[in-house]
Amino acid sequence: MLEISTLRLEKERVLTGLKKKNASEAQFNMVDKIIELDDLRKKLQTENDNLLSESNKISKEIGDLFKSGKQAEAGELKNRVAEIKEQTKALDEQSKNVLTEINDLLIQLPNLPHSSVPYGKHAEDNEVFKSWDGPLDDLFAEAIPHWELAEKYKLFSLSDGVKLTGSGFPVYKGKGAKLQRALITYFLEKATDAGYLEIMPPLMVNQDTARATGQLPDKEGQMYYVERDDLYLIPTAEVPMTNLYRDTIVAEEDLPIKLTGYTPCFRREAGSYGADVKGLNRVHQFDKVEIVQIAHPSKSYNVLMQMLSHVEGLLQELGLPYRILRLCGGDMSFTSALTFDFEVYSKAQKRWLEVSSVSNFETFQSNRLMLRYKDGDGKNKLAHTLNGSALALARIVASILENFQTPEGVVVPDVLRKYTGFDIIN
RNA sequence: GGAGGAAUGGCAGAGUGGUUGAAUGCACCGGUCUUGAAAACCGGCAUACGUGAGAGCGUAUCUGGGGUUCGAAUCCCUAUUCCUCCGCCA
Numbered sequence A: 001m002l003e004i005s006t007l008r009l010e011k012e013r014v015l016t017g018l019k020k021k022n023a024s025e026a027q028f029n030m031v032d033k034i035i036e037l038d039d040l041r042k043k044l045q046t047e048n049d050n051l052l053s054e055s056n057k058i059s060k061e062i063g064d065l066f067k068s069g070k071q072a073e074a075g076e077l078k079n080r081v082a083e084i085k086e087q088t089k090a091l092d093e094q095s096k097n098v099l100t101e102i103n104d105l106l107i108q109l110p111n112l113p114h115s116s117v118p119y120g121k122h123a124e125d126n127e128v129f130k131s132w133d134g135p136l137d138d139l140f141a142e143a144i145p146h147w148e149l150a151e152k153y154k155l156f157s158l159s160d161g162v163k164l165t166g167s168g169f170p171v172y173k174g175k176g177a178k179l180q181r182a183l184i185t186y187f188l189e190k191a192t193d194a195g196y197l198e199i200m201p202p203l204m205v206n207q208d209t210a211r212a213t214g215q216l217p218d219k220e221g222q223m224y225y226v227e228r229d230d231l232y233l234i235p236t237a238e239v240p241m242t243n244l245y246r247d248t249i250v251a252e253e254d255l256p257i258k259l260t261g262y263t264p265c266f267r268r269e270a271g272s273y274g275a276d277v278k279g280l281n282r283v284h285q286f287d288k289v290e291i292v293q294i295a296h297p298s299k300s301y302n303v304l305m306q307m308l309s310h311v312e313g314l315l316q317e318l319g320l321p322y323r324i325l326r327l328c329g330g331d332m333s334f335t336s337a338l339t340f341d342f343e344v345y346s347k348a349q350k351r352w353l354e355v356s357s358v359s360n361f362e363t364f365q366s367n368r369l370m371l372r373y374k375d376g377d378g379k380n381k382l383a384h385t386l387n388g389s390a391l392a393l394a395r396i397v398a399s400i401l402e403n404f405q406t407p408e409g410v411v412v413p414d415v416l417r418k419y420t421g422f423d424i425i426n
Numbered sequence B: 001g002g003a004g005g006a007a008u009g010g011c012a013g014a015g016u017g018g019u020u021g022a023a024u025g026c027a028c029c030g031g032u033c034u035u036g037a038a039a040a041c042c043g044g045c046a047u048a049c050g051u052g053a054g055a056g057c058g059u060a061u062c063u064g065g066g067g068u069u070c071g072a073a074u075c076c077c078u079a080u081u082c083c084u085c086c087g088c089c090a
Helices: A004-009 A011-020 A025-067 A071-106 A146-153 A158-164 A174-193 A207-212 A238-243 A300-318 A364-369 A393-403 A414-420
Strands: A127-130 A197-199 A231-233 A248-251 A257-266 A285-295 A322-326 A338-346 A351-362 A371-374 A380-382 A384-392 A409-411
Touching (some): A004 A011, A004 A025, A011 A025, A146 A174, A146 A409, A174 A384, A174 A414, A207 A364, A238 A257, A238 A285, A300 A338, A338 A393, A364 A384
Antiparallel strands (some): A127 A322, A322 A338, A338 A351, A351 A384
16 A cells, blocks of 8 residues: 555656556546545544543543532533534544545555556566576477376376366375475475575465455455455465564564465466466466565665575576566556566476566555564654565476476476485376 | 453553553663673653644554543443363364
């Protein structure tokens, strides 16, 4: 959620930012409307505070009068307080309505993109930040896509998942399951080695939590919802991990705070179809190791670059062909100020698959989280939040299977062997 | 799931209707003392919003919400959480 002070003080930047995010006419109009409502809110509060102040004073006087036995005089003052009370009640209600109205509007404004974010509407407009210049067509002639490899080596079954749950819930088996576990361990160890604190969070969260990181109301349809208990299945570990710091004030010297966690992620992915969802390309439940940082505003873009190179290091060690995209305004998430996507090339499918998304949210999340740090002057300021996948499993598995297949079997990347206990899948 | 108890500042812990935003202790920050440190002593130490150039002032907040009262941390209702006992259970 944007700060109202930003709307007031940096209106130009707000308007260009909205333009870059392809905001609607209605969203543009909200800017002035919000400021107007906020003016009204202030006016109402001043009025109300003055009344309350008067009534507090009178109450003290009444107390004194009672003590000195002047009940009669007190009676008159009581009437005045009753009068004030009626007025403040009305003002309270009005303020509440105005505040709700402000929030309803504010919550509809997306985060402002960083100056380096390119203009654009769709994924095709994303900028290639780092391209891959190695070979992409060096598979042997009989190479097959990962879902056929899965069948051949009995690594996972989507049809078993259909029987148990529905489409998009893979059941991993044998070496497929072990590979999964090896990747999780490998990713977690790399993250903890890099100074991230490992977290195992709940997989379901309440509304407050989902709202604070921006999943609600923006992505409500994307999450699984447990109606009976009013809980949401997490679409990413970012949600519980970042919310760990909701309503907190951290010491400036404790920044940056670095968290990592492995969780399954649940996404409804309504409306997806075709080649997009074949095999492990897009599933409703997948495993992911997430990294989160809470950073000082002056350092957050350095942190973003560190996170980028962390993810890059993983892909390099695994030996997968990858490229990095800087997302355009239209393809970025609602909450992000700058996002880099990592894509890995799946050689048998001959397509790029998104495996990581690394973003700086600046104060957009922390404003709703009320996540602050105390600066040198003892003032509380909003911290910046960042997160990234490091990495998302299902598609990594898909590309490992495809890219490392040989006529003898799939060769396990060196770095995983100490976790898998085998070096070939056959 | 049933019965009872509790919830106060970073922590511990007073406070049961009227200068209580809240005693006291610990922690923390600044100072005096000291060659340095410790101890001792002195001072400071919540958050949000409004208002003001600023010092400051005002309002709200003692788990959340509602109520009683001129006045609530204190009384009532309600929600939540935690603890104890019973039941069930990986």
